[in-house]
Amino acid sequence: MATNSAPSHFIETDRGLKIHYTDHPAIAEEKGAVVFIHGSGPGASGWSNFKHNVSAFQEAGLRCIVYDQWGYGLTDKPQDIDHTLEFFVDGLLALLDGIELPAASLVGNSLGGAVALGAALDHPERVDKLILMAPGGIESRETYFAMEGIQTMVKHPMGSPEFTKDVLRNLLTLLVFDPQDVDAELVDERWATLQTQNPHVLATMAIPDLTPRLADLAHESLVFWGTEDKFCPVSGVWKLLQSPANVQAQLVNQCGHWVMAEYPDIFNAQCIEFLSR
Numbered sequence: 687m688a689t690n691s692a693p694s695h696f697i698e699t700d701r702g703l704k705i706h707y708t709d710h711p712a713i714a715e716e717k718g719a720v721v722f723i724h725g726s727g728p729g730a731s732g733w734s735n736f737k738h739n740v741s742a743f744q745e746a747g748l749r750c751i752v753y754d755q756w757g758y759g760l761t762d763k764p765q766d767i768d769h770t771l772e773f774f775v776d777g778l779l780a781l782l783d784g785i786e787l788p789a790a791s792l793v794g795n796s797l798g799g800a801v802a803l804g805a806a807l808d809h810p811e812r813v814d815k816l817i818l819m820a821p822g823g824i825e826s827r828e829t830y831f832a833m834e835g836i837q838t839m840v841k842h843p844m845g846s847p848e849f850t851k852d853v854l855r856n857l858l859t860l861l862v863f864d865p866q867d868v869d870a871e872l873v874d875e876r877w878a879t880l881q882t883q884n885p886h887v888l889a890t891m892a893i894p895d896l897t898p899r900l901a902d903l904a905h906e907s908l909v910f911w912g913t914e915d916k917f918c919p920v921s922g923v924w925k926l927l928q929s930p931a932n933v934q935a936q937l938v939n940q941c942g943h944w945v946m947a948e949y950p951d952i953f954n955a956q957c958i959e960f961l962s963r
Contacts, residue, residue, distance in 0.1 A: 688737040690752075694760065697784030705781050706760035707753035708733070710740050714747035718814065718961065719787055721751045723778065724758065725796030725822075725943075726891065727861075728844045728854055728883065729876025731759030735795060738947050742954035748961065751790070753781055755801070757887025759879060768890040771823065775804045782812060791961055795819035795946060796918060800893050806905050807896065816907040817957050819945045820918040823896045824925050835860045835917035835943065845885040851877050862942040863914045900929040907933045908960045910953060912941030934960070 692708035699705065720743055724735035732752040740750045754761035756769060756777050767773060778801055782790065791814040794802035799821020806813045822830070830836050838857055842849045854877055858868045903926075911923045923935050936956060938945050946953045 688741070690733040690737065692752075696760075697781060699777070699780040699784075701764075703756075703762040703764060705753055705756075705762070705777055705784070707751055707781060707785075709785070710744050710750040710752065712747045712749050713744045716749055717747040719749040719751065719790040720961070721753070721778070721781070721787075721790045721792050723753075723792060723794035723798030723801050724755060725794075725798050726755075726758075726888065727796075727839060728849070728857065729878075729880040731879050733759075734875060734879065735798070735944075736793070736946060738950035739793075739954055739957075742950075743958065746958040746962065748958070751781070751785065751787075755798070757883065760882075763882075763884055763887065765884060765886045768892060769887050770892045771800060771804045771894060774801045775808065778805055779809060779812065788812070789814050791815040791817065793817040793819075793957070794821060796943065797822050797891075797893065799823070800896070803896055803900075803903070807899050807902055810904055813905055815961060816905045817910075817960065818907060818926070819910045819953075820912065820915050820920075820943055821909075821922070821926075822918060823893045824900070824922045825897075825919065826895050829919065830917075833917055833919065840888075843885055844880070844883060844888055854880065860916050860942070861944050862948055863912065863940050864948070867944075867948055897925055900925060903929040903931045903933075905931055907931055908957065909933060909935040910938060910945040910956075911935065912938050912943060912945055912948065914941060915943045917943045 722736045792802040799818040800823030859865045
């Protein structure tokens with residue numbers, strides 16, 4: 687398993703809250719900056735989501751910023767603030783301001799995809815290109831909660847006594863098509879991170895359906911979706927393809943919710959080609 691050897695950094699925001707990130711410089715001549723925005727769920731963190739991708743992007747000349755969103759990883763976990771899309775986007779903008787990046791390309795999966803879309807729609811000048819993997823925020827709450835993965839995630843609330851390591855392992859297997867992609871090392875990694883989380887982030891998460899606003903999307907975008915996704919319905923890809931922006935989509939067969947981890951070679955190669963154009 688790839689380990690994050692980059693030193694931890696923290697940005698203190700105007701709210702008095704700290705955001706954790708790691709900065710991975712381009713190995714070749716720098717051709718731009720990419721910010722990776724992770725999804726939600728028990729034990730989630732920026733590095734856990736994107737550890738199979740960063741080095742390939744670096745080798746292609748891209749500076750990579752990997753951060754933990756509010757409530758996750760080593761970033762602060764406020765319990766007196768609702769975790770709305772606006773709050774998550776504000777965290778991303780605070781990160782960009784803190785590292786003095788006027789704009790960057792955004793790579794976001796699930797919740798991170800919704801945050802990337804929210805930033806692109808409300809602050810288009812801060813976003814270069816978009817790479818989305820099964821993004822949230824483009825279906826109703828009822829549609830998401832009808833999905834097997836979401837139902838399983840809320841059945842045993844994070845932080846409750848019944849949320850055991852075996853429950854976590856079962857949940858992780860629903861994120862992928864091949865259960866062998868979930869090994870003991872991954873379970874241990876997510877379980878350790880989970881011990882620092884609290885249930886407030888999931889209990890107060892409120893992400894609106896951005897479908898009506900996709901007509902305003904102006905950024906060139908590359909979208910990935912696994913055909914066996916049990917968290918975000920693959921039909922959402924057609925909503926993005928109907929936007930007026932230049933949107934390309936890649937459906938990956940025998941793949942679940944984690945394209946970037948299940949098929950990293952395909953994902954990395956296509957993203958680098960897209961960002962290099």
